[in-house]
Amino acid sequence: MTRAAADEAGRGHSGRRDPAIVMKHGAGGRAMRRLIQETLTRGFVDVAVDGYGIAAMDDGAALRLGDRWLIVTTDSHVVQPAFFPGGDIGRLAVAGTVNDLAMMGATEPMGLTCALIVEEGFTFSDLERVQQSMVDTCREAGTTVVTGDTKVMGRGELDGVVINTTGVAIANTLVRDSGLAVGDRIVVTGNVGDHGMALMAHRHHLAIDAELYSDVAPINRMIRDALAARPGAVSAMKDPTRGGLSSALHEMAEKANVGMQIREELVPVNPVVRAVAEMLGLDPMHVANEGKAVLGVRGGDAAVQAVLAALRRHPAGANAAVVGECVATRPGDVVLDTGLGKRLLSEYEGELLPRIC
Amino acid sequence: MCLGVPGRVVAVNGQIAQVDFFGVRRETRLDVIDEPVQAGDYVLNHVGFAIRRIPDHEIEETLALYEVLLREAENDMMAADVRSEIDAAQLHSGGSGG
Amino acid sequence: MAAPAERPTGADELKFRDPARARALADAIGRMVEQIGRAPVTVMHVCGSHEQAIAKFGLRHTFPDGLDVIMGPGCPVCVTDLPEVDEAVVLAEDGVRVVTYGDMLRVPGTVRSLAEVQSMGGKVDVVYSAAQAVDIAGGTDEEVVFFASGFETTAVATAAIAVANPPANFSILSAHKYIPPVMEIVAEMPDTRIEGFLAAGHAATITGWGIFERFVERHGIPVVVAGFEPLDILAGIAQLVELVRDGRRAVVNAFPRCVTREGNRIAQQELWRVFRTTGGNWRGIAHVPNGNLRLRDEFAHLDARRRFRIDLKRLWTQAPAALTQLCMCGDIMAGVSSPEKCALFGKECVPDAPVGACMVSSEGTCRIWHQYGGHPRL
Incomplete structure (x- = not known):
């Protein structure tokens, strides 16, 4: 069969089209970005928006409001198990949305909506735990739930509980995930891989005796202080959730069309996460975070130090570090210096699985 | 081809050892190792089995x-x-x- | 605080990752390639974990231009034949619980992968240890089939659980493969330019380096057994290039902390007590005499192929996988071609929609080239 014939079979140049949705379409990598770009945003992107809408594929929308910005973001949260070391789905649902707002520069959320879909049979006590966790996390973030919706679905029609939250906030200065420029330094606000690794150890019954905790937390106040430390110094922000640090760096480099040089030894990783990753043949840079941010910082050493100092004043930012910088070579690519050699940083596709080979 | 992970034996209980891998502990089976191991020994592990004692x-x-x-x-x-x-x-x- | 937190003890001293030594070894390789005075000097490793480590640590970047380090058929996932995957797929579709290593989940079969069966509601579990597969069977009354892949190193663990009286509802679908015979095949391929083999240290931990002596005699090609830390690999390649330079046909053990001449005798006993070799197709390579490991008759009661009627024809009447006919995985693994010469590479065949197994496995050549950019100038 010729190439042309293969194309005719509906398998175009961007890879074969899956007949149905599979797990990788939600895993935060290229497959998900393609699903959104090629299917879900179709028809919406053509309509003019005063601001940045869905076409920008940022953490949320930025709608112009006089000389300020109304930031809106929404996120549905599913996690197995609902209660995991270091957090639960309630904390995740609040922190995820609060952090998405913060990544656009909107660090004072006005309020959240909460749509709860519960499976028949989900216990009251578990629901109360989730609810209390949302209350506590809202308090930490300085916000609250202002409206909500509840649905119950039949047993087996969904897995436990799904929580959607939408957040709104005003930003005086908008920070985009596409704002990097050559010369900007890349800052990571703390250890990477904690959330995903805690869940994986739990999920695959790896029988590893290790202290692994999710980092799930609202980081809007830390980001507020980092932005205030040196106004204008933070050029771009993104939270490295699904797909991990690697996906976030790729997306930022691609959107800004800059190259990135990252030094592996500078990337902060909890030693236990590093050890488990080594055992399972995984890279902590592919593993999800729920309380971290990647920042582009410009304005020289003084600006970088000011931003780092502001981050490190918060417990969640104690290990904040400069991990690399933006360069003019290889625009769109992320080059990793391993200390032993160099390579292009890979982006993981699909659910992370422990390897034996 | 085969992800082999070195670790240090913490304790041995029959055919099962507790092994420290870079600071994380996990059980390892000793069914196919060809010499006796004791706490403190390094072993090479693959899919949950120790396959070699690594002499100091x-x-x-x-x-x-x-x-x-x-x-x-x-x-x-x-x-x-x-x-x-x-x-x-x-x-x-x-x-x-x- | 920018420095990473202090690492724990444990086996950290077994991480041979000192950059200064690595640079020195890379320089030594470069000089020896220069001394050979022709290019390229071509060596092949037969171990996906070598490729994985070369990629992970960015070592290719340090190799001299005149050195070609080709990845051979050393990835057990990549060489697992389509019908072997199909057998597991059919079992899972028939409602049997299939347990396998994470590496196998997304490997495409003729029609679909285990991951696709799982997404359609099939019972497919991922384990990290062979013992865990037995534990799963112990916790249920339903039939549990362990779809066991991997080379002899991994087969030893399967053998160990087979001899330890697993529960009656447990059986084994062996896709295990034995690496020495395929080295013969590759060495005899007419287009081969291979001047030395880097052999897999973990497999040799089991079999011993002595088994390569006759290979070297027969083919006149040097073999170096190497480990998997960056310095192990560089040291192994340095020794191999030195052998090539000096025209020496010998086996050198560059992984003495794990590999002996005799290997692990206990593990060998278990392996051959449970398994016998039989000929079979290695995906994309060839029919490999004695290349497959299958359960002996004494263990027939654990053999999923005998316990279940696995109807592959039913599966094969569904859509034929036409693209796989264009797939060049075989030539790539044999070292006679490279991913960028394949019409599918990076187009129809990408990591999230792989055509060939080389794009599936994290240690597959195509996957590694796609993700790490092959051999780019950085």
């Missing part, structure tokens, strides 16, 4: 092997430069286990 002196020999390879190239000035760099690094870090 062999760790030193591995480092010695690198040295031999480097020495063979020693007449080259560049290699000598790097060697002094290694020596300096070892003075700082106390070496990497040798």
Whole structure:
């Protein structure tokens, strides 16, 4: 069969089209970005928006409001198990949305909506735990739930509980995930891989005796202080959730069309996460975070130090570090210096699985 | 081909050992290891089974092997430069286990 | 605080990752390739974990231009034949619980992968240890089939659980493979330019380096057994290039902390007590005499192929996988071609929609080239 014939079979140049949705379409990598770009945003992107809408594929929308910005973001949260070391789905649902707002520069959320879909049979006590966790996390973030919706679905029609939250906030200065420029330094606000690794150890019954905790937390106040430390110094922000640090760096480099040089030894990783990753043949840079941010910082050493100092004043930012910088070579690519050699940083596709080979 | 993970035995209970992998503990089966192991030994592990006890002196020999390879190239000035760099690094870090 | 937190003890001293030594070894390799005075000097490793480590640590960047380090058929996932995957797929579709290593989940079969069966509701579990597969069977009354892949190193663990009286509802679908015979095949391929083999240290931990002596005699190609830390690999390649330079046909053990001449006798006993070799197709390579490991008759009661009627024809009447006919995985693994010469690479065949197994496995050549950019100038 010729190439042309293969194309005719509906398998175009961007890879074969899956007949149905599979797990990788939600895993935060290229497959998900393609699903959104090629299917879900179709028809919406053509309509003019005063601001940045869905076409920008940022953490949320930025709608112009006089000389300020109304930031809106929404996120549905599913996690197995609902209660995991270091957090639960309630904390995740609040922190995820609060952090998405913060990544656009909107660090004072006005309020959240909460749509709860519960499976028949989900216990009251578990629901109360989730609810209390949302209350506590809202308090930490300085916000609250202002409206909500509840649905119950039949047993087996969904897995436990799904929580959607939408957040709104005003930003005086908008920070985009596409704002990097050559010369900007890349800052990571703390250890990477904690959330995903805690869940994986739990999920695959790896029988590893290790202290692994999710980092799930609202980081809007830390980001507020980092932005205030040196106004204008933070050029771009993104939270490295699904797909991990690697996906976030790729997306930022691609959107800004800059190259990135990252030094592996500078990337902060909890030693236990590093050890488990080594055992399972995984890279902590592919593993999800729920309380971290990647920042582009410009304005020289003084600006970088000011931003780092502001981050490190918060417990969640104690290990904040400069991990690399933006360069003019290889625009769109992320080059990793391993200390032993160099390579292009890979982006993981699909659910992370422990390897034996 | 096969992800082999070295670890240090913490305790042995029959055919099962508790093994420390870079600071994380996990059970390892001893069914197919060819010599007795005890707490403190290094073992190489694959899919939950220890397949080899790694003698301490062999760790030193591995480092010695690198040295031999480097020495063979020693007449080259560049290699000598790097060697002094290694020596300096070892003075700082106390070496990497040798 | 920018420095990473202090690492724990444990086996950290077994991480041979000192950058200064690595640079020195890379320089030594470069000089020896120069001394050989022709390019390229071509060596092949037969171990996906070598490729994985070369990629992970960015070592290719340090190899001299005149050195070609080709990845051979050393990835057990990549060489697992389509019908072997199909057998597991059919079992899972028939409602049997299939347990396998994470590496196998997304490997495409003729029609679909286990991951696709799982997404359609099939019972497919991922384990990290062979013992865990037995534990799963112990916790249920339903039939549990362990779809066991991997080379002899991994087969030893399967053998160990087979001899330890697993529960009656447990059986084994062996896709295990034995690496020495395929080295013969590759060495005899007419287009081969291979001047030396880097053999897999973990497999040799089991079999011993002595088994390569006759290979070297027969083919006149040197073999170096190497480990998987960056310095192990560089030291192994340095020794191999040195053998090539000096025209020496020998086996050198560059992984003495794990590999002996005899290997692990207990593990060998278990392996051959449970398994026998049989000929079979290696995906994309060839029919490999004695290349497959299958359960002996004494263990027939654990053999999923005998316990279940696995109807592959039913599966094969569904859509034929036409693209796989264009797939060049075989030539790539044999070292006679490279991913960028394949019409599918990076187009129809990408990591999230792989055509060939080389794009599936994290240690597959195509996957590694796609993700790490092959051999780019950085």
